[in-house]
Amino acid sequence: MDEKTSNFIHELIDEDLAEGGAYEGMKVHTRFPPEPNGYLHIGHAKAIFIDFGTAQKYGGLCNLRMDDTNPSKEDTEYVDAIKEDIRWLGYDWEDRFYYASDYFEDMYGFAVELIKKGLAYVCELTPEQTKEMRGTVGVPAQSPYRDRPIEESLDLFARMRAGEFENGRMTLRAKIDLASGNFNMRDPVLYRINHASHHRTGDKWCIYPMYDFAHPIEDAMEHITHSLCTLEFEDHRPLYEWVIANTSVPSTPRQIEFARLGINYTVMSKRKLRKLVEEGYVSGWDDPRMPTLCGLRRRGYTPEAIRTFCERIGVSKTASTVEYAFLEHCLREDLNERAARVMAVLEPVRLTITNYPEGKTETFLVENNPNRPEDGEREITFSRNLYIEDEDFMESPVPKYFRLFPGNEVRLKGAYVVKCTGCVKDENGKVVEVLAEYDPESRGGDPKDGRKIKSTIHWVDADTAVDAEVRIYDNLFSDPDPDGGDKDFIECLNPLSLQVLKGCKVEHSLKDAKFPNSYQFMRKGYFCVDNRDSSPEHLVFNRSVALKDSFNK
Numbered sequence: 001m002d003e004k005t006s007n008f009i010h011e012l013i014d015e016d017l018a019e020g021g022a023y024e025g026m027k028v029h030t031r032f033p034p035e036p037n038g039y040l041h042i043g044h045a046k047a048i049f050i051d052f053g054t055a056q057k058y059g060g061l062c063n064l065r066m067d068d069t070n071p072s073k074e075d076t077e078y079v080d081a082i083k084e085d086i087r088w089l090g091y092d093w094e095d096r097f098y099y100a101s102d103y104f105e106d107m108y109g110f111a112v113e114l115i116k117k118g119l120a121y122v123c124e125l126t127p128e129q130t131k132e133m134r135g136t137v138g139v140p141a142q143s144p145y146r147d148r149p150i151e152e153s154l155d156l157f158a159r160m161r162a163g164e165f166e167n168g169r170m171t172l173r174a175k176i177d178l179a180s181g182n183f184n185m186r187d188p189v190l191y192r193i194n195h196a197s198h199h200r201t202g203d204k205w206c207i208y209p210m211y212d213f214a215h216p217i218e219d220a221m222e223h224i225t226h227s228l229c230t231l232e233f234e235d236h237r238p239l240y241e242w243v244i245a246n247t248s249v250p251s252t253p254r255q256i257e258f259a260r261l262g263i264n265y266t267v268m269s270k271r272k273l274r275k276l277v278e279e280g281y282v283s284g285w286d287d288p289r290m291p292t293l294c295g296l297r298r299r300g301y302t303p304e305a306i307r308t309f310c311e312r313i314g315v316s317k318t319a320s321t322v323e324y325a326f327l328e329h330c331l332r333e334d335l336n337e338r339a340a341r342v343m344a345v346l347e348p349v350r351l352t353i354t355n356y357p358e359g360k361t362e363t364f365l366v367e368n369n370p371n372r373p374e375d376g377e378r379e380i381t382f383s384r385n386l387y388i389e390d391e392d393f394m395e396s397p398v399p400k401y402f403r404l405f406p407g408n409e410v411r412l413k414g415a416y417v418v419k420c421t422g423c424v425k426d427e428n429g430k431v432v433e434v435l436a437e438y439d440p441e442s443r444g445g446d447p448k449d450g451r452k453i454k455s456t457i458h459w460v461d462a463d464t465a466v467d468a469e470v471r472i473y474d475n476l477f478s479d480p481d482p483d484g485g486d487k488d489f490i491e492c493l494n495p496l497s498l499q500v501l502k503g504c505k506v507e508h509s510l511k512d513a514k515f516p517n518s519y520q521f522m523r524k525g526y527f528c529v530d531n532r533d534s535s536p537e538h539l540v541f542n543r544s545v546a547l548k549d550s551f552n553k
């Protein structure tokens with residue numbers, strides 16, 4: 001789980017820790033600061049991997065901090081889900097769990113300090129006017145309130161806090177540089193009025209700090225050494241550093257930016273994911289087609305597979321889109337090691353072994369996982385009445401079809417060689433039963449006389465098989481870039497992303513299948529029990545990933 005590879009973030013930290021560096025002799029301290037307004041997705045997993053992984057690499061600490069400075073849309077449901085997902089990924093913040101709102105009083109104090117130093121002022125431009133007076137590249141911004149006396153700003157700011165003014169009536173702005181080439185430095189807003197209840201502070205506050213003012217203070221209050229964030233904050237770094245330099249915060253964190261993770265065939269913004277949930281395009285945040293961590297978990301993803309993915313995509317300064325197929329590739333590799341091999345028939349047709357005695361049952365011992373002898377063996381039963389996949393029989397075979405057709409022999413995996421003798425059809429001409437004779441000399445699957453059997457097919461014993469529902473997933477979007485340009489991402493949804501198979505027949509041992517165990521259904525892919533809809537009376541399996549690797553190395 002520890003992150004061994006070097007990356008540009010680690011190189012910068014190495015310099016900081018080296019002799020004469022800014023953080024010489026200090027413990028590396030990072031934080032992961034999610035906004036509790038949605039569930040975590042695979043993009044957050046990358047950030048978690050970088051934040052917690054970097055702390056681990058340096059024997060340091062990583063805090064978990066809810067970035068709840070925005071009052072309206074946050075919810076404790078999300079806070080709990082975020083904690084669960086991070087723990088599931090294998091990371092631990094120990095006792096360092098914080099809320100940005102815990103620092104509201106400190107932030108207010110630092111804002112007053114800035115006003116007193118002549119570095120902030122109360123501005124009465126409306127949001128529209130502020131925008132109009134923002135200037136352009138060669139033209140500075142303006143505010144007629146910039147040079148108002150300190151006493152006046154102190155008084156107005158206190159009255160803003162006391163609730164005397166309605167939303168939008170005034171703001172607190174930093175006094176930095178109206179002509180700056182970086183628009184974030186053109187006297188940015190530090191506080192705005194918002195008469196809204198906060199999920200933790202209730203109605204105590206009606207002014208709320210802007211992210212660019214709040215975040216450096218939160219980091220400094222927690223003695224974060226390295227504040228790792230995504231690239232969109234690069235242009236905000238001068239402001240981050242300005243806040244740290246001009247307030248009496250207790251420490252000096254350093255912000256370092258890295259590229260966001262994008263994956264094709266999916267969307268990653270919480271706003272879009274929320275729309276999919278709220279408008280019923282998916283069954284919930286944990287729909288197995290969602291790129292959320294709870295969705296991936298329900299789909300059968302393992303924390304190991306996700307960490308491996310995050311490690312292999314690396315950390316860079318340039319944004320790029322990773323193939324969804326690569327995420328699947330990482331899962332397949334992991335499940336190949338850990339999943340038990342079992343047999344399940346998804347689209348069953350009866351196979352009757354006509355020369356096998358009626359009422360007889362025999363058992364075969366099979367290895368659970370050839371990669372892991374320690375996982376032991378289990379029994380599967382064989383009788384005259386079996387199920388095979390509908391597609392494993394053709395009455396009139398097409399060229400190169402080597403499975404069952406009249407006169408042909410196949411190996412029933414782990415049991416016997418059987419030879420097809422015909423089939424039974426219903427009044428519509430549909431095959432309802434395939435007939436075959438077994439070779440009693442081929443127990444274990446190989447004929448005694450050494451004759452070659454081209455195909456091996458899977459099967460289950462109809463006398464002991466268990467019914468199941470199986471859900472097969474495809475990409476949620478049929479467009480590789482549903483986020484791109486001015487596309488309506490809803491229009492890009494894949495109408496065939498979920499296929500529900502009822503009446504599947506799975507081997508007896510699967511009646512005790514438990515989430516989160518993974519199973520390889522031979523020839524069909526990796527599956528797990530659905531942790532929401534499955535019950536012992538009605539088993540439901542999700543296909544985590546198909547066997548065939550579509551990732552182009």
Ligand code: ATP
Pocket residue numbers: 032033034035036042043044046047067228229230259260261262268269270271
């Ligand atoms: P969204 O657009 O999904 O709402 P966000 O950045 O507003 O994303 P936050 O909850 O604020 O979501 O994110 C918490 C942390 O996770 C931030 O440090 C953010 O940079 C990081 N993060 C979010 N999305 C990604 C991503 N796609 N790749 C890497 N890191 C991400």
Ligand code: MG
Pocket residue numbers: 035
């Ligand atoms: Mg955010």
